[in-house]
Amino acid sequence: MALQNEVSAASRAVVAVILGHVSSTSDTDGVQPSTDAVTGRWDGVEVHFGEEGGRLTYGSYLRLGQLLDQQRLESDPPAHDELLFITIHQVYELWFKQVLHELTASRDAMLSGQLWLAQHLLRRVHTIERTLTQQVDILETMTPQDFGEFRHRLSPASGFQSVQFREIEFLSGAKDPSFVKRFRGLSDLERARLEQRLAEPTLWDAFLAVLEEAGFSTASEDDLRKALMQVAGDRGRHTEIWELAEALLQHDELAAAWRARHVVMVERMIGTKPGTGGSSGAGYLRSRLDLRYYPLLWHLRTTL
Ligand code: HEM
Numbered sequence: 001m002a003l004q005n006e007v008s009a010a011s012r013a014v015v016a017v018i019l020g021h022v023s024s025t026s027d028t029d030g031v032q033p034s035t036d037a038v039t040g041r042w043d044g045v046e047v048h049f050g051e052e053g054g055r056l057t058y059g060s061y062l063r064l065g066q067l068l069d070q071q072r073l074e075s076d077p078p079a080h081d082e083l084l085f086i087t088i089h090q091v092y093e094l095w096f097k098q099v100l101h102e103l104t105a106s107r108d109a110m111l112s113g114q115l116w117l118a119q120h121l122l123r124r125v126h127t128i129e130r131t132l133t134q135q136v137d138i139l140e141t142m143t144p145q146d147f148g149e150f151r152h153r154l155s156p157a158s159g160f161q162s163v164q165f166r167e168i169e170f171l172s173g174a175k176d177p178s179f180v181k182r183f184r185g186l187s188d189l190e191r192a193r194l195e196q197r198l199a200e201p202t203l204w205d206a207f208l209a210v211l212e213e214a215g216f217s218t219a220s221e222d223d224l225r226k227a228l229m230q231v232a233g234d235r236g237r238h239t240e241i242w243e244l245a246e247a248l249l250q251h252d253e254l255a256a257a258w259r260a261r262h263v264v265m266v267e268r269m270i271g272t273k274p275g276t277g278g279s280s281g282a283g284y285l286r287s288r289l290d291l292r293y294y295p296l297l298w299h300l301r302t303t304l
């Protein structure tokens with residue numbers, strides 16, 4: 001009981017400080033009110049104050065007010081399944097952001113010779129990628145009829161316009177400037193992000209730098225094939241490079257698995273109808289199934 005009273009006294013003091021009722025020099029457990037983020041003690045526990053001076057809570061830390069206010073339906077009257085459709089895509093984009101964060105760091109780790117870190121981060125990406133593919137199961141609980149209730153409202157928007165998805169492709173190694181030209185409705189910031197990805201080193205460039213650093217020539221494709229054969233032929237000696245190559249191949253395979261899962265889902269949902277983004281639909285998506293980020297790592301298999 002005494003503890004509770006102390007807690008509520010401290011709590012009142014904190015509220016008073018936040019509201020500006022108590023000066024910052026008064027005895028308030030060391031709390032320093034300010035418009036910047038500050039730290040104080042509350043019931044012996046370190047307490048953080050956010051940018052707006054409020055004591056940090058679950059919701060304020062995660063910005064749930066903003067996050068949970070971002071699901072706006074196009075359908076009117078609201079189609080029941082549109083919330084699921086929006087939620088799935090928003091979750092994808094959050095994971096894409098995380099994947100870009102990890103792939104960029106993995107690339108930089110390769111460029112600075114931190115090979116263990118590079119493959120550690122790639123392994124995290126693999127688990128996210130598996131989750132992304134599994135998420136299709138949730139979307140497939142929506143029937144074509146229920147999708148049809150709001151699909152006509154989505155045109156000309158399409159997953160084709162996902163900037164982060166294309167950034168992942170570019171960063172992984174599949175740079176294709178024609179996508180930037182074909183993008184409709186890009187903001188200046190989005191265009192700059194894509195241009196930056198086209199200009200910067202890819203994961204494959206970084207892997208070549210790793211091979212060079214280890215003394216292999218990567219000047220020609222033939223040199224590169226020889227280097228990969230040597231690494232594969234003496235894994236005891238080139239363990240870290242071999243593991244890294246395998247982690248890259250895994251990333252490539254998981255991206256291919258997502259494309260395959262996506263196209264089958266599309267056929268289940270809309271058959272052979274053209275896409276809202278203006279493509280032929282499943283036909284276009286099938287033409288993307290052979291894309292591989294690291295063809296030489298796949299070719300290596302044939303020669304082993
Ligand atoms: C009902 C579910 C879905 C259907 C029917 C569907 C359909 C399509 C179609 C037809 C295209 C070709 C572009 C066009 O003309 O529209 C496409 C592209 C794309 N979709 Fe989806 N999609 C669905 C769900 C998703 C989800 C959940 C994502 C996750 C972000 C996604 C991401 C993409 C991406 C990134 C592309 C471009 C692929 C590329 O250019 O290789 N789609 N989708």
Ligand SMILES: N[C@@H](CC(=O)c1ccccc1NC=O)C(=O)O
Pocket residue numbers: 089151154157158159160270274275276277
């Ligand atoms: N392109 C899909 C519609 C669709 O799935 C979509 C529409 C808007 C935003 C994201 C989407 N997801 C993937 O393409 C279709 O043609 O049905």
